[in-house]
Amino acid sequence: MKFTTITRWEFKETLKSKKFLIIFCLQLSMLFLMIFVFNAFAANIQSDNGVSLTPSLSGFASLDIDDQGHLFTKYINPSLINIQSSNYNTALQNLNNGEITGFVQVPADSLNSIKNIDTINVKLYLDYSDPKRSVISDEVNSTTNILATSISNSWIDSLIPQNTTQIVVNQQSTGQSLQIQLLTNAMLAILLFLPLFFFGNLIIDSVVGEKEKKTGEILMAMPISPSQIILGKILAVEAIIALQIVLWMIILITMGFKFANPILIYILVTITALPIIGVTTIISAYSKNYKEAGIGITLSYIAVVGVLIIPALTYLSVKPLAANISPMTMVMRILSGETIPFWQYFIPIAFILLVSIITYWISIKLFERDDIFFGPRPGLIRLFLELISFKKIKKIR
Amino acid sequence: MNHYMKILTLAKKESQDILNNKIYILVIFVQLFLVLGAFGLAIISSIATDPALLDTYGITSHLNVGISENLNGSELSQDLKAQNFNIIYYNNTDKALKLLGSGLVAVVGISPEGEITVQTDNSNVFYPVVSQKINNAVNEFELTKKLEAAGLNQSEIHTIQNPVTLTEIKVNGNKTAPIALDSSYFVEIMYGFIVPFVLLLPFFMASNIVTDSVVGERERKTFEVLLMTPLSSSTVMIGKILPILFFSILQSMAWILLLDLLKVPIYNPIILFFILSFVGLGFIGVGIIISMLVDSTKEANSAITLALVFATFILFVPLFIKAPFFEGILNFIPTVLIVKLASTPIINSQLVLSSIPTILLSAGIFSLAVRYFRHERAIRL
Secondary structure, eight states, rough: OOHHHHHHHHHHHHOOOOHHHHHHHHHHHHHHHHHHHHHHHHHHHHHHHHHOSSOOOOTTTEEEETTTTSSSHHHOOOOOEEEEEHHHHHHHHHHTTOOEEEEEEOOOOOOOHHTTTOEEEEEEEEETTTTTHHHHHHHHHHHHHHHHHHHHHHHHHHHHHTTTOOOOEEEESOOOOOHHIIIIIHHHHHHHHGGGGGGGHHHHHHHHHHHHOOOOOHHHTTSSSSHHHHHHHHHHHHHHHHHHHHHHHHHHHTTTTTOSSSSHHHHHHHEEEEEEHHHHHHHHOOOSSSSHHHHHHHHHHHHHHHHHHHHHHHHHTTGGGGGGGSHHHHHHHHHTTTOOGGGHHHHHHHHHHHHHHHHHHHHHHHHBHHHHSSSSOOOOOHHHHHHSSSOOOBBOO | OOHHHHHHHHHHHHHHHHHOOOHHHHHHHHHHHHHHHHHHHHHHHHHOOOOHHHHHHHEEEEEEEEEEEGTTSHHHHHHHTTOOEEEEEEEEEHHHHTTTTTSSSSSEEEEEOEEEEEEETTTTHHHHHHHHHHHHHHHHHOOOOOOOHHHHHHHHHHHHHHEEEEEEEEEEGGGGOSSSOOOHHHHIIIEEEEEEEEHHHHHHHHHHHHHHHHHHHTTTTTHHHHSSSSOOOOHHHHHHHHHHHHHHHHHHHHHHHHHHTTTOOOHHHHHHHHHHHHHHEEEEEEHHHHHHSSSSSSHHHHHHHHHHHHHHHHHHHHOOOOHHHHHHGGGSSSHHHHHHHHHHHSOOHHHHHHHHHHHHHHHHHHHHHHHHHHHHHHHHH
């Protein structure tokens, strides 16, 4: 009997399971939700507001304005601030009562001051007992600068109508903004790698389930080695993950996302599943029950996500070669249309293969042990020392 | 009295189960790590996006701007130095351009025709601040050149350069709210996202604990035994969820205290706890309904994860994205309420009234869960 038989059994049983299909469909609906969020952020980039990664809650802070000439109100941004016209007495009362965070008083004769080329003295009353004061202060300062520039330019145009001193300034930017890179390449890469984290339960069911349902003994009695059993189970999960990634990429392409070299991206994402399955199998092999395995996998996936995402995010700003150890970095670089030297593809592939070999070796060693499969289970430290030493271990067969 | 003793006994047993579970204790430390990590990230990103803070912490002086040697001593180089950049002069602009993106954040040059060229590295993490500062320097330079050509007197030049003065007057200075960083970005990201995220984290956990508690009983075959005891199903329900709700609220209280210590004051804590209690009942209700629908802990974990993803979408996406279908209900979403209550020193009666739909919805979900729990019992009997 070969491991391919186990793979075929596991694959068929999983696809036949109604609950698996329901969860599969719910995962696809989650993908649609994320596409919606992604498109909303992308629409924000293309709008006049530009990129904003801070919350965009309207009415976050309140500001009263006394501006009869409508100088200030023309330039102030109302998206985050609730702005109301008021007079000095009412506004100060509201300020003292904590109903507003700030009050801006523009002099009533501001328009005359502009005509007479006089300085306009604007006052900002800020409630220091409100932590949102910096939001008001920042916006008022920004508006003041815009207003000042506008007034200066109008004065210069009126004083020097035939200004021959034309300073030509040519501004150019190189590279893509970090925020745009985050929102387009990094987010899309994260979307592609998401399916890899949805199948931990399959492995738990496959490995821990054998212990809980007491079907492991029957499996061990078959003419197949424990290593082949584990390999068979792992391959079945890898096949299901490969199927979901295909579906996800088809949905993303249908929704308008463009991939340079989709086959290469697909291969990179699919083979990244191998070490993740390996880590999950180690935890499943060691765990006594579903709950323990679930929590162990949650914690280990936080570390796995860190290993995938941190080098990719580092690459966005600093571009170190070592960041290519994460396959997500490579996928992000392909998505951004970068020309990648052929030899650099071997960096993440080598890392994936190395981690896969180590994790599969550990999984097999654990699965072969009587005490781990049937109990009493040894502690982690003792287990680690035994694994790294060359002491004989208690095998099932 | 006897009824309350029964609830307390069951609650005590559930509390002991929770406290004896090392995994739950570990998850509390993971939450602590997340809270401190989020706070640290907010501080770092706030400093990186604020020109004044970058100057205060001396980071701007490490940002290198390459300038053509022709501009050495010029007003433009003085204006750029006034922005606190580290100015490096190059004989050859092409040499400087090769370093753009690695050693230099911007290169400023002048063509033989007198045209100023500014090239900036868009991909640099400090690009927004660098761009703003260079624009300030260039605008200052342009203005000065225009004024010099006009032959104006010093008083006129000063007025044109400073047409608007802004005077900030402190109100309630004796009651200054301590804030870790007086930066609008920091305040927006902390109150606008991190505070509601941190306060709701324990309740996300509560759903998981409920499913473990209920489904676990069924897997261990002790659920039927529990239902056979002289305890009504509502007593069983209350006894199970009371410690879970209590521990979640206790965790939220702890995070509020921690944030206060980190100088992120959280206002209106009593109203917040009132709303969070009902939100907690809603999350627990969802956990109970899922527990009644699934057959194993594995299925429960998958289902609750997906439910929490949808909950995250509904609760947190409106904080960042202005979508038409959120507009009508925006002020009633629990996270929006938490943002406004936590960041406002004075209670706003309109805000309190806006919490009514959340309370009603959460109570509704919980009532549905209780009813379903009773119905389940009837089927089993």
